Amino acid sequence: MRKTVSCTINGRAYTLSVDVRQSLLDMLRELGLTSVKEGCGVGECGACTVLVNGRAIDSCIYLAVWAHGKTIRTAEGEAADGRMSAVQQAYVDAGAVQCGFCTPGLIMTSTAFVERHRGRKVSRQEIRRAHAGNLCRCTGYETIIRAVEKCLGRQAEMPSDDGD
């Protein structure tokens, strides 16, 4: 059974015929948006994180038909005119990318977090909690947290509050 799904993906309007059995992850990858990774497939690792109406979700446990009427963002849409987004650039600058498999999902989680907390004082603990749904086996997270801090423009004055 198929359903018609109209949605906006990375700023572009789409009308798609979607199999009701498809996950949003499958749908996006079929469109060539292969930054969306299938890691665990059960909502544990966050490698498939995309933004739906500005909120981070695990696209592996989200039906494609639920995208109808919604605005989806993936890492592909974050760069503009050949330039990386502030979050993407901060990851590069902080050395927050190693093998890279988790990176697109983390970028989207960080993007939602940074957009929601701009201009607010944020502790490292809050950053950690907000990224708890994204697993990274390479970096040990420290560089990722630094990248988020840098985006929020308070890296220098941000003391460590959890002993690291």
Place this chain on the structure above:
Amino acid sequence: MFAIDYYQQAESVAQAVALLAAEPGARLVAGGTDVLIRLREGRGDYARLVDINGLEELRGIGLADDGTLRIGALSTFRQVMASDDVRRLVPVVAEAVGTAGGPQLRNVATVGGNICNGAVSADSVGALLVHDAQLEIQGPEGRRRTPLQGFHTGPGRVALARDEVLVALHIRPRDYRGFGAAYYKYAMREAMDIATIGCTAAVRLEGEAIGELRLVFTVAAPTPVRCAHAEAAAAGRPLTAETLDAVAAAVAADVQPRTSWRARQDFRLHIIRTLAARVTRRAAERAGGKF
């Protein structure tokens, strides 16, 4: 691809009820964070789905004229955490759902799903039980109200007919006014984990004493349990270490912890006794009490 054999999107609660009644073996999918994982595990009993994910009539959190808090069943954990009414009147509900999974899950998972899937580890259920939440359920005969207390009938089982839909949860003023409450989730990790033991306490003070204690444990029996013995041990007692000891001693009669790979039975009982005292104390302190 998920192995879905039957799929219908309901456009109203009434239609969802009719679809469930007409299609044997069909069940609801709301946020999908449990159902889609079961499907991926190859569970054929989840292959026939009536989708209520898009039903706006099931969302929304608000106050009735008499002060009763109404939480739409399809409210996500994030919406519950962000609700001013929840944070002001029943903050332990926000505290509890904030411990579930991670941010991505909380953006999608629903309170109604957390109740209706009958999980003994459900993070929302203890907070809703100490506030004696009432369930509003729609079936073919119309709507009914039933207490959440007693709704769980076994692991993964609740007293919901297969053609019924949970519409909302209600918390009455008498069940939140004057209470301080707390939740403690004992788990191996601070996020992305399932409770080994969950403890929720609500305390209403009377002068310098505990007027009423409501204590609930999850993962401590085949269903979430209100702890009548422990509650009786606290009623009318002063805010002292002796009272907390009495609560910890009495609670063993209320629970039936089991051995699983997460924890052995005797270790679970140790956690239960420890948390009964600790969380009761925290709830009493949040009610304004001093030990």
